[in-house]
Every structure is written in structure tokens, then in C-alpha cells.
Amino acid sequence: MNRIIRIDGHMVEPADSDLAETEPGVYSAIAGLSSWEAQVTANEITIGGYTFLVEFEDRRQWKRSGRAADAKGKASITAAMPGKIVRILVAVDDAVVAGQGIFVVEAMKMQNELKAPRDGRVAAIEVSENDSVVAGAVLAIIE
Amino acid sequence: MNRIIRIDGHMVEPADSDLAETEPGVYSAIAGLSSWEAQVTANEITIGGYTFLVEFEDRRQWKRSGRAADAKGKASITAAMPGKIVRILVAVDDAVVAGQGIFVVEAMKMQNELKAPRDGRVAAIEVSENDSVVAGAVLAIIE
């Protein structure tokens, strides 16, 4: 079991607040004058409207946090849920800018565009149109 | 582990309804046309406003069901929660009628009368006035 705790990627000195688990996964923390409620789900802790990531094992959770792009030199576009690739809007080696549409995916009766997380070049496209993809599947790599 | 199931003291043929556990301890049962919700807490199952007792080990749960009196020749008066005996209204050998006050107990800032569960004779009184009692303590026996 990994005993190193990192919060949003940084080593953080734990607080010494008065902590009580009120419901499973829900904590009451009294720090100084203030009273906070914290919810823990999977590898995320939400306090006062802010969500902190604990550890980095789980790539999907990590991606979801919306900070994948600036994390690595390479960025991947992955499917957050099962769906169907309706259209591919770029080709390998195309230069793309952050926010540019890369795929049109249909899931839950809705079509959504998956956009480039940052500027770069399409290094690889792992799927073809009309493919069905599972959650977490890597669809393309931007570098 | 005791594998004999009794419902309110009777052997009951289990139904073959379409059963689903929706939340921990909460069940959805579709029996024929009807949809029922069942909550399980400790050794009680509540369905459609009715509470059924499962097994008889737990004397306190049993007493609470309010059917202690007709269950045995002897009936005991027990403390449902910690409290203080303020007054004892009867003496050993007194004849008592169902509903007659036996003890005045104070708990949670309220005084309450514990009443005789049925007609009978006071066989024993296990406490004295001003005693503090714990939950489940037997205070008197009516027979």
C-alpha cells in the first residue's frame, strides 16, 4: 500500500484540526474558528467547494480533474464513458489548437465534441468512425 | 449461526417475490402486481407500515414490540434506556392490573410512568428509589 499522500500533486503538511467522521466518507473539521465539511469519494476530497485529488494512480479521475493537459508533454484524449465515434474531425499529423474539436461522440442520446486539451500535433488516432468505445479508452494522442 | 427464521414468532414460508436490495438494508419487493419497500434494522423488518420481528434472541427488541405480556406467563418490566428511578408505586405481592403505574422513571429531563404490561401479581422488584438504571435492566417481574 502506497503510504505517500500527495494533494493535487504536492506534498502537503497535514493540518491538526479537530476532525470527526460524521457519516461514512463525510468529515467535520474544526480548524481555528472555522467549521468545514469534507466529502471523500474515491480519490477526491471536497472541502468548502474545492476538490482536492489524493494520489495519481487513477488516470481517469486525474483526467476528469481537467488539468491533464498541463501535466505532461503528451496529452491523450480518452472516452469518459461508453459511446460511439460519430465523426473524426482531424487526421494524424494535423496541427491542432486547444479547444479544437477532434471527435464527435454519441452517448446517452447526445452528441458531444471531444476537444483538444491543448495546442499540439495529432500524434496518433486510435479509433475509426462508428467504432464503439469503452470508458477510459484512449482515442488520440496530442503532442 | 442460527439458521431458523421466525417472523413474529411463527415459521413462515418465504415469498418468491422479485427482490432487489436498493440501499444497504432497504429492499424493493415486487410481489404480484404490488411494489413494496422493506427496511431492515437490527432484527426488525418494516414493510408497508408493518413491523415484523425476526428471531427472538434480543429480549429488548422483543419487549419494545409491545407484545411481551401475552408472550409468557411471566412479564418483566425493563428499562428501555438509562434513567433514574424516582418513585416505586407498588410493593412485592401487590395485585396489579394492566396499565397500572409501577415505576416513575426520569430520563432526558422527563418523568415517565412505567406501567404493568398485564394483570398479575408483583413477583419481584429489583430496584430501589433513586437507583440509576442502565438500558435493558429488569426492574420488576409480574406473574
Add this chain to the structure above:
Amino acid sequence: MFAKVLIANRGEIALRIIRTLREMGIRSVAVYSDADRAALHVRKADEAAHIGASPSSESYLNIDRILDAARRHGATAIHPGYGFLSENARFAQACEDAGFTFIGPSAKSIALMGSKTEARRVAKAGGAPIVPGTESGLTSAADAVAFAREAGFPVMLKAVAGGGGKGMRRVDRMEDLAAAFDAASSEALRAFGNGTVYIEKLIENARHIEIQVLGDQHGNLVHLGERECSVQRRHQKVIEESPSSFVSRMPGMRERMGEAAIRAARAAGYYNAGTVEFLADQFGNFYFLEMNTRLQVEHPVTELVTGLDLVRLQLEIAAGERLPFTQDDIALRGAAIECRIYAEDPANNFFPSPGRIERLSEPSGPGVRLDSGIYPGWNVPLDYDPMLAKLIVWAGTRDQAIERMLRALGEYQVGGIRTNLPLFRLILNDPAFRRGDLHTGYLEELLKTPIDWNPPGPPELAAIAAQIAAWKMKEQTTAQAAPDAAKGSSWATSGREDLLR
């Protein structure tokens, strides 16, 4: 307006006040005793201060500790809620002396109306009708006997410092009077540290009807209609509603009561929110009973029919603002009913039933308001009044409100402790209640006939219970064979594992 307000209370009322403070952009400071570290009002407040051990006397009734907390947190005002110190003139004065705004009437008004005998004098002077009785505390049982001989039975003994039915006794026969006097006086001593009691003629089959009043510090006073609280057990309100179907039937009665209430309040120099309680007989005569110089437990029914937020108005008044409306602007719409949900066991003589809440499903949907102080896993402490929550519904008519309340009660499931939920089903289905045929003895009468609170269920449901028990046994066996399998149904556990993946 205040920047930070301390709430000198606990449970649902503390949370209800926190909610309005948040909506007004005011920081909230909760206080808590040892028993309440994990209480909902502590979890939901912006700030929290520990003020002592579990017994109220060492925490929620400890004026110094509460003022210290207010200083430490830099609060500028203190809301007392109801109960505890809310009607304690010394506390109100201590707040002002320490430089905190007390969110309520002046210490002087509290002192005047806090003593029931004083209050009767003030109300009488103000021109409100009062029940025949001794205007001052009795020095001995003999005084009680003298009054009863003249006024006749039944009579009522009441604690001068009283409230919540403690230190009250009904007496029907001369031979019981002396004993009742001693009992009431000793109970009053235990409850309020003051054993003085007084005596009143008892109005038979009387209804408990109270008027909500609201006044600013500039002399403006309005009333917000009535609440009927005739459904009581041991002088504790169980169900409250607004409007009163009886008052609605009696032409002009609401206006007359409202004016009488305002007269009484004006005579006491009253401002902020207060309630004037009356007894009403079957002919529509009404008599001043007492004034509650605080927010009432049952204030939500008035909020639902008037569309006002009484806590917001309390804060605005305490901040010196003028009432934003006049009497003519107040309109009552529809009907509201409140049930006080208690941790007590109807099948066991309504004995308190504290403990751990193992499971909780709460009602919601159209017309349902829940002001609750509990959550699944919360341990209801022994140390305080066992009220868990208030369930309030609104609908266009009283009949529809009753049906809505029954629907909401059906959605309310509290596992692990006993509650008085079954009591409300009994009352709301009672023809007399539905007719609005009520008096303060109504509930005791209803409960006289023995009730089977656990009627045996129909065979088809027993069979389903057996099926579930069998399923759980099987599940348990599997679980022991392969521990992880069981955890599937427990998201708490699986959550913990994900964290450590």
C-alpha cells in the same frame, strides 16, 4: 446588517437560523457541547465554538461561556433560538452589556412577560381578556384551596417561571389539590430553579390558539394571524396548524384576537417576534394565557401561509430596520400543518428513545418542508429534549394539507431508534381531527382507548419479510466466504478502498 451572528442553541432551530443567515450573507457561529461535536448544526455552520460539557447547565445554559465564544469569534449579535436561554432576561441583558445585539425583545419585555403573573397584569392593563386566577405566586397550598373554593373546579396549577408544561397540574377535586401543589412546585424547582406556582380556573374543552406578533423598534406592531396548537400531550404541543379552522369559521375572531395580541404586546413595550397565547372556548371567547417572548418551535406554519421569513425579519428588526409592511399587506394563503417528530416510543408510553440513527429517508416533493437536526449515523443524545425534526406541509386547503402530511409521513423512515411517527398517522386519520373538532384534552382522550402500535401484518408481507431474512442470511454466509463480495453493498467501505488504490 450584522457581519457575524452567534446562535446560542442547537439542533434543528440552530440549523434553520444558519440557513437564513447564509441567505443574507451573514457568517454563522454555532456553539456545541461535548455531546454535540458531530451535530448537524456544527457541521453546517461557518464557525463553531465548544462551550462545555454535555449537561445544558454547563453549556447551552452557561451565559459566560456563550459570551466568551461570541467574543472569541468576533460575532456582533446573538440569536437565542427557542428554549434554553431564549426567554432569560438576564441573558438578554448580559448580551447587551457585553456589547452584543440580542436578537429578540428587550430584557425588560422578557422580564415583564416571562413571569406569567406579571404578564397577566400587563395583558389585563393592555385590555386583553384573561382567565380568572391568582395574579401572583401562591405561598402555600392553602392559598390554592382558597381560590378553588371560590372559583370552583377544575383548576390548573402552573409554574411562575414555567414553560413546556413542566410544573403544571390539572386538579379536579379538592382532596387532590394539596398533593398536586407539592408535585407541581417540586417539578418547577427541578426544571427552572424556581418552585413558585400560581393557580387558574380551567376553561373546559378549550382550544389553544396563539397569535404571532412582530414589532420593530420604532413602535410598529403587526400580527401574522393565528396558529392552533390544541393537539397536545402532557401540555406539550404535538401538531400545530395555521390557519385555525375554528377561527376561520368564527366571523371577525381573527381580527379581534390579533388586536388583543397587539394590545398586550404594546403594553409590554414589545418588539421583534413574539407569540401571544390564548385559550378559546367553544363560543369563540378567548382569554390571554401567556406571551412567548421568542421565536416559536411552530413558526414555520406561519411562514408558509404568510410567505414571510420570520428569522430574516428578526434580524432586520434587531438591526434597527423598520417593518417592511403594514397590517394590510399581510395575507394568509392556503393551510399549513406541522408535526413535531420526537425520539420517543408510542408503544412504550412515549418513553424517550435516544440512540444511533441507523438509517434515514426523509420526505420531499411538492409542499413539503423539513426542518431537521439529524442525519444517518447521528447519536441522539440523552441530554436534551428528544425532538429530531419538524415536518411541515403546505397545501391549498386544510384537507389537502392533511393528505399531503400523510403522504410525507409515509416517506419518512427513521431506523435504529423509535419515533412518534405512528402517532401522527393515528391523529391525521382521526375523524374528529379532520373535522377540526379539537381542544387541549383531545389527544389524551384519543390515547385513552388502548392502541396496538404494532398490529400483526398481513401474511403476504410476513412472507416477504421471511424471504428478505433468508436472503440476508445467505448474503452473510457468502460474505464470510469471500469478504469483498459483501462490501459491494456498502459504498462507505468501497469508497475507503478507492482512496488507497
Add this chain to the structure above:
Amino acid sequence: MFAKVLIANRGEIALRIIRTLREMGIRSVAVYSDADRAALHVRKADEAAHIGASPSSESYLNIDRILDAARRHGATAIHPGYGFLSENARFAQACEDAGFTFIGPSAKSIALMGSKTEARRVAKAGGAPIVPGTESGLTSAADAVAFAREAGFPVMLKAVAGGGGKGMRRVDRMEDLAAAFDAASSEALRAFGNGTVYIEKLIENARHIEIQVLGDQHGNLVHLGERECSVQRRHQKVIEESPSSFVSRMPGMRERMGEAAIRAARAAGYYNAGTVEFLADQFGNFYFLEMNTRLQVEHPVTELVTGLDLVRLQLEIAAGERLPFTQDDIALRGAAIECRIYAEDPANNFFPSPGRIERLSEPSGPGVRLDSGIYPGWNVPLDYDPMLAKLIVWAGTRDQAIERMLRALGEYQVGGIRTNLPLFRLILNDPAFRRGDLHTGYLEELLKTPIDWNPPGPPELAAIAAQIAAWKMKEQTTAQAAPDAAKGSSWATSGREDLLR
């Protein structure tokens, strides 16, 4: 009145209908697909019927299966809710043919108003102002080009069979028109099995304002004021409110719109509940858009300001009763706002985020109404619209309603899946929204500026997070040493053990 009613729908609306049925003493029959066996509407109904596999086409859209279920359960009436078959004239007709009362308008009215082009003709004939556009479906992109050349850009392509924004496209330049026509038409084909689209001139900066109408089968029609639904994303309503602050500012506009809506409804021979949608420009001119011949998702805001129960009225009307009031009896009080809570991830382009709800805390207290279809442990299925719940608040003023909604949103915690809760905080804190400065493009504009949905938290909170993570690790280690220790925090598990004591 009916003895038993089948609800041909799922999720929160099915539960909302069940609640009113229960309050009226009518038995409720839920229907469910494979994916919905454990859904909340199935748990809470009196009876439940399985109607097929998870895809809507095999269950909630399967007319024969639904009618079979109604027969099997002996229901006498069918409520369609919204979406699914609610605006399908064939279904309404099939119900009547099979001897069930369809709780809604006549099949004829649905057919008339269901086709947007038909509806435009009817409304125009009834004297309601309409937006310039083709009165019939386009046969080719060329027709679209022809219209656009004359009317000018921007224009709007819409599916004739449409609804919910599917098959809709805004076009600003001639060169995009042909491609947009193909896209809209194919999307419409997928969504409704009918690819026909028509074209309209687009009113710039228009507000979406709709009027709730209600009619009985005896020719009485009233309107219940307006709802403003200008806050939309991809033509899907996100926030709705009543009254519209804009309409309240424009003298006589509410009355004029109400009369136009009633004229359109009368022209369609309409009865039961319906909604007439208008586009309003900044000068207060309004144009008929379409009529929704069913209960709307956003009906609760109208219920809160009028004090009416629209589902109860639908049932009474369907049973042949007369409207219990006239137009003069309708009064609007205060302000109501609704947020549609969806399982979608704002940080990921609002992509649907189905899955298991690991934890849920729901808002309550003064002025808060929650119409929800979820519970902790529920798996939000992929197969249907990902709406989880509707959070609706009421307060005396719009500003107070906004503050109340923000308070309630703060109490709303959904663990395990992503929701659009953060979106509402963004909107409700936006000065333009607070000014009521809205148009149907408002939200897209607000979302143009990149938003960090996960801003890094302050260090003191990060430190608390670290403390909690450390605590959980410690707990986990202990748990593995002594399994029972961990279970203490899981009442689910301990409950199971008690059962087997």
C-alpha cells in the same frame, strides 16, 4: 375520480405524479425497463410493471407493452408525464381506443400542436403573433436557401417532429446552410424517426418566455402566468423562473401574452395542462414559438407562485371536472426558480457522466423543494436523459430566491458521478443573471470565456485534505488488523450483523 392510474414514464416526474396520486387516494402503477428495476419511482409506487429492455424503444416508447401493463393492473387512466410518449398523438388515441383515459389533451389537439408547422398555422389563425418562417417542412436545402435569401440571416432550422433542441441548428452564413440542413435533418431522423425540418427567422437576443395554460373539457381556459426559460445550453433549458423579471417590468405584457396563449389554445380545441412558448424581443414584442401539449419539466415554479398542484388539476380535468377557479382567482406570489440537475461534467464539455451515486446529501429547509429521482447507491443508467433531479426554491423576491438557491446548492452533495451543480453557482453569481439581463444566447456567451471548474483550493483546506487522507490510511491499516473496527462506521454492515445475532 380514477381508482388506479398508470404512469407511462420514469425518474423524478413519475415520482412527482405518484405523490399527488397518493395524496388523492389513487393507486399508482409504475412501469420500468430492465435498467430501472431498482429506480426510485418503482420503489415508491403502489404497483409496478416490467415493460421491457433498457432501450426506450423497447420499453418507455413501446405503446403496446404500456397498454398491456395498464390492462394487467386494472388501471383506468394513464399519465404520460413529459418526454417519451407524452406528445405522441398515436399514443393518446391508442389509450382512448383501449378504454383508458389519457391524462392530457385530446389526440386531435396533440396532432395539431405537435407538428410545429401545423401549430404555427393554428396559432396564426387564432390571432397569436408568429415568427416569419416556412409554414411547412423543407423538401431540400434549396428551399432553406431560398427562404434565407429573402428573410436574411441569422436563421434557425428546426425539426418538424422536434423537441428538446434535437434537430435544431442556428445558421449565420449562406455557405453553412446546406451542411446545417443535412445535420439537423439526420439528427431529427435519429431522434424522432422523422427527418423533416423547417426554417425560421431568428429573433436576436430573444427571451424564451412561456405561458402555462389550463383548460377543462367544458371550454373554460385560464393562464397561470409566465415562466422565463432564457437560460439554455444547446437549446436545452437549464434554469427556469416565474415570474419573469422582464415581463414584470413591461406594463400589461403578462396579460397580453396570457390572452394570446389562450387564443392559441382555444384555436386548437385544447384542454388539460399545456404551455405556449413565445420568443420575446427587447421591446416586449412576442412571437408564438410552439405549444407543448403536456406537463412541463419546469411546472413546479408555476406551482410555487400560484399555490396550485398542476398534477391534481390534470387529474380532475381528465375526470371531466370543471376548473375550480376563474382567471381572476389566479394570483402570483413571490418568486420561484428551478435548476435542472444533470449527470454531466462541466469540466469535460458537459459530457454525460452516468454511474453509481456513492453518496448523496440533499438540501432542505425553508422555501426549498426537491423533486428527485435518485438515491445513494442508484446507478444512473446510460440509456436515458441524464437529468437527476430538479431543485426549486421559492422566496418573497427574486433576489431572495437567488440567495436561497445558492444556499440550497451549497447543501447539495452528489458523490461518485459528476453533476452540473457548479454551473448553477456560476450563473446565479453572474451580475447579468442577477439583473435579469437574459436572452437565449446568454449561457453560451457566459461559457465562452474559459472557466477553471477545479480551481486550486487554499492551502489551509489542502492541509485538512491531507489530514483526512492520513486518517483514512490509518483507519484502513487498523481495519485490516481488526476487521470489526472498520465496520463501526458502516451501519449497513452492522445492521446485517444484528439481524443474525
